[in-house]
Amino acid sequence: MSQARFDVVVAGAGPAGSAAALVLARAGARVALADKSAFPRDKACGDLIGPRGVQALAELGVDVPEAGRGSDLLAIGPSGRRVRLPAYPGRRYAGHGIICPRLQFDDALRAAAIAAGAVPVRARISAADTGPGGQVRALLAADGQRLGGDVIIGADGALSPVAQLAGMLGQDRALWGFAIRAYLPAEVPMPLLVLLDRQPWRIYPGYGWLFPGDGGQANVGIGVGLGTARRSTALRADLARFCERLRGWGDLAAGAGHGPVTGGWLRMGGTGAPLAAGNVLLAGDAAGLINPLQGEGIAEALISGRLAAEAVIAGPGRAGPAYAGAVAAAFGPYLAGAAALQSAMLARPRLTSAGVRLLTAPVVSRMLAGTWSVYWNGLADGARPRPAAWAAAAVQGLAGLVARSGPGPVPEVAAAPEAAQDGPAAEATAGRARA
Numbered sequence: 216m217s218q219a220r221f222d223v224v225v226a227g228a229g230p231a232g233s234a235a236a237l238v239l240a241r242a243g244a245r246v247a248l249a250d251k252s253a254f255p256r257d258k259a260c261g262d263l264i265g266p267r268g269v270q271a272l273a274e275l276g277v278d279v280p281e282a283g284r285g286s287d288l289l290a291i292g293p294s295g296r297r298v299r300l301p302a303y304p305g306r307r308y309a310g311h312g313i314i315c316p317r318l319q320f321d322d323a324l325r326a327a328a329i330a331a332g333a334v335p336v337r338a339r340i341s342a343a344d345t346g347p348g349g350q351v352r353a354l355l356a357a358d359g360q361r362l363g364g365d366v367i368i369g370a371d372g373a374l375s376p377v378a379q380l381a382g383m384l385g386q387d388r389a390l391w392g393f394a395i396r397a398y399l400p401a402e403v404p405m406p407l408l409v410l411l412d413r414q415p416w417r418i419y420p421g422y423g424w425l426f427p428g429d430g431g432q433a434n435v436g437i438g439v440g441l442g443t444a445r446r447s448t449a450l451r452a453d454l455a456r457f458c459e460r461l462r463g464w465g466d467l468a469a470g471a472g473h474g475p476v477t478g479g480w481l482r483m484g485g486t487g488a489p490l491a492a493g494n495v496l497l498a499g500d501a502a503g504l505i506n507p508l509q510g511e512g513i514a515e516a517l518i519s520g521r522l523a524a525e526a527v528i529a530g531p532g533r534a535g536p537a538y539a540g541a542v543a544a545a546f547g548p549y550l551a552g553a554a555a556l557q558s559a560m561l562a563r564p565r566l567t568s569a570g571v572r573l574l575t576a577p578v579v580s581r582m583l584a585g586t587w588s589v590y591w592n593g594l595a596d597g598a599r600p601r602p603a604a605w606a607a608a609a610v611q612g613l614a615g616l617v618a619r620s621g622p623g624p625v626p627e628v629a630a631a632p633e634a635a636q637d638g639p640a641a642e643a644t645a646g647r648a649r650a
């Protein structure tokens with residue numbers, strides 16, 4: 216059995232893990248960046264990195280091969296009306312997003328982390344060596360490797376084996392979704408998102424997208440919210456119907472068939488697991504940080520990975536509470552309300568269909584497109600002053616109030632600073648910090 220000891224073991228070399236490893240390695244920490252896959256590896260995704268993600272990349276100083284840039288989005292409602300959702304530059308984010316296939320995006324980030332000194336390890340994490348008080352001393356791989364670390368960062372995706380092994384994942388406390396995507400030949404002038412009815416005046420519990428891609432290959436996909444039940448769901452037929460609709464509208468050419476379909480789970484709204492317990496920190500999808508309204512999580516993964524690393528650098532003994540507080544400050548105000556709104560919309564398909572028709576109606580859409588764009592994309596915090604940003608901040612505040620009073624999964628992000636200090640594992644950390 217091979218054994219290695221590190222300051223920090225990062226499990227998962229997606230955007231969250233590579234961002235964490237990059238920041239830690241630059242600070243001189245000895246850090247392992249473990250992943251079960253050989254890189255470059257693909258990942259089911261729309262390949263759209265939003266404005267906060269663009270800013271996060273710039274702050275990390277990482278260049279990725281851009282396949283295109285986009286700012287405004289085109290939304291289509293159940294009535295077939297089209298509304299242009301404008302993008303505004305913020306104080307703390309860019310005025311545009313970028314397109315970058317995940318095969319290249321994740322590889323570029325991981326390469327940057329390795330160039331900074333992170334040690335790449337091919338390992339499928341399957342067990343943990345847990346000490347007194349629940350501290351995780353080492354992650355164990357299926358092939359017998361043992362990766363010991365003072366701190367463990369679980370950045371291993373929505374189902375996070377690390378969160379499961381550390382006893383942190385409560386599947387029935389999570390807000391789940393599932394999404395699939397495929398590539399197909401199409402020139403797409405502007406990213407398209409489509410909110411359709413499942414039956415007349417009953418909204419489909421998710422949305423479809425058609426995003427521009429690399430070399431004339433567009434990215435088409437569909438995702439659904441599932442509530443607290445992580446049940447398998449057949450989306451291929453829905454994707455086929457969606458493509459047919461796009462052909463009918465002329466957004467896809469008549470003969471344009473798609474390539475292989477691939478999919479993945481979404482854990483949304485900061486639900487399902489605390490951000491930290493003892494010496495284990497969760498980042499990105501492992502912490503459930505996906506935006507519950509539009510299903511994106513790359514920006515959240517980059518930012519939370521970096522925050523996890525910064526908390527460890529500031530002091531490993533207090534990293535859990537410090538990290539949980541930083542993530543709560545960054546995402547808490549939005550995620551709680553957005554999760555409540557998503558749950559409410561899933562429970563009321565008729566009302567939601569009527570609401571989206573109203574949002575896409577001619578006069579109303581002219582008035583509300585900016586607010587919709589800012590709120591839906593979680594961009595109210597850090598926006599530059601303008602009416603759409605003020606209105607989005609008001610919606611965010613209102614949704615937050617509803618979240619506090621309503622049923623549904625409680626985002627761990629909002630409650631994180633206290634939660635991270637509860638439990639035996641955290642007591643061990645506190646004890647070590649006092650010692």
Ligand SMILES: Cc1cc2nc3c(=O)[nH]c(=O)nc-3n(C[C@H](O)[C@H](O)[C@H](O)COP(=O)(O)OP(=O)(O)OC[C@H]3O[C@@H](n4cnc5c(N)ncnc54)[C@H](O)[C@@H]3O)c2cc1C
Binds near residue numbers: 339372373478
């Ligand atoms: C179909 C679809 C479309 C999406 N579209 C978008 C989009 O357009 N824009 C956007 O911002 N977000 C999108 N998302 C969400 C986005 O993909 C995630 O939020 C993002 O990948 C999170 O990054 P991460 O680093 O947390 O996790 P991941 O990217 O999932 O990386 C986790 C890593 O952990 C590794 N791992 C897992 N288990 C183990 C193990 N046992 N041992 C070792 N390693 C392991 C995996 O191999 C993987 O490399 C989409 C998701 C789906 C499913």
